[in-house]
Amino acid sequence: MTVRPLVLSLLVLAASGVPQLHAQWIQTSGPYSCPTVYGIAAIPNGTHASTLYAATQSGVWRSTDNGGSWTVSKSGLKSSSVRSIAVAPNGAGGVNVLAGTESGLHVSTDDGTTWRAITLEHGQQIIWSLAVVSNEAHTSTTIYAGSNYGISRSTDYGATWVSANTGFSRLTHVYALAPGNDTNGNTIFAGLNGEVYRSTDRGATWGECSNGIKYQAIVSSLLTVGSSL
Numbered sequence: 697m698t699v700r701p702l703v704l705s706l707l708v709l710a711a712s713g714v715p716q717l718h719a720q721w722i723q724t725s726g727p728y729s730c731p732t733v734y735g736i737a738a739i740p741n742g743t744h745a746s747t748l749y750a751a752t753q754s755g756v757w758r759s760t761d762n763g764g765s766w767t768v769s770k771s772g773l774k775s776s777s778v779r780s781i782a783v784a785p786n787g788a789g790g791v792n793v794l795a796g797t798e799s800g801l802h803v804s805t806d807d808g809t810t811w812r813a814i815t816l817e818h819g820q821q822i823i824w825s826l827a828v829v830s831n832e833a834h835t836s837t838t839i840y841a842g843s844n845y846g847i848s849r850s851t852d853y854g855a856t857w858v859s860a861n862t863g864f865s866r867l868t869h870v871y872a873l874a875p876g877n878d879t880n881g882n883t884i885f886a887g888l889n890g891e892v893y894r895s896t897d898r899g900a901t902w903g904e905c906s907n908g909i910k911y912q913a914i915v916s917s918l919l920t921v922g923s924s925l
Contacts, residue, residue, distance in 0.1 A: 726766030727757035735826075737781040739791055739807075749793060749808055751781035756795050758808045772811035775799035782826035784839050787853040794839070794854065796823025801841055803854055817859045818845040827873035829898070831881035838898045840884060842870030847886060849899045863902030864893065874918035874925070885925060887915030892925070 755770030876883025
């Protein structure tokens with residue numbers, strides 16, 4: 697089964713001083729030696745707000761100057777093929793960086809300098825997708841990892857993980873995850889092979905919402921805008 701990459705080169709939106717509907721794109725100087733970029737994550741605020749992370753075929757690439765320059769970061773990764781990347785709060789005012797690889801889930805507690813593996817219920821998994829969902833007050837956070845064994849989730853900032861597959865018709869690959877737009881942080885969408893599922897109770901149960909999808913193709917990307925998916 698082949699997953700078609702979303703992008704072949706990393707672009708950063710440069711919209712400073714430009715109306716949103718007329719935003720322009722410029723190519724960054726990197727990452728290098730990585731033909732496929734699978735995902736991008738950013739630290740949203742604080743002293744490291746200009747830091748970006750790119751999940752690539754050659755490890756995690758990090759930029760500390762809004763994409764101006766990049767360095768590779770893969771110390772501790774069991775696989776250099778990184779399929780997903782996310783930034784999550786650590787419960788102590790800082791952030792952890794999560795990397796989903798072809799050899800499982802990894803976390804960095806030092807802004808992506810080093811990595812350690814996280815053991816999930818089904819052992820070594822391909823982590824296709826990651827999502828971090830918080831409520832509006834940022835007092836509660838759930839982290840989701842989509843893999844070839846369905847979905848795992850953590851409600852304690854990544855310290856422990858449990859399987860969250862109740863409602864799926866079968867245990868299958870989850871290629872995409874996207875948070876809903878509710879203020880409580882309860883809704884999450886999952887993209888499978890030709891199917892989309894939705895949970896409104898933070899991943900405890902799932903129901904299919906694929907009506908209108910006509911082709912049996914991999915749902916490799918999901919995006920919510922307002923009430924639209």
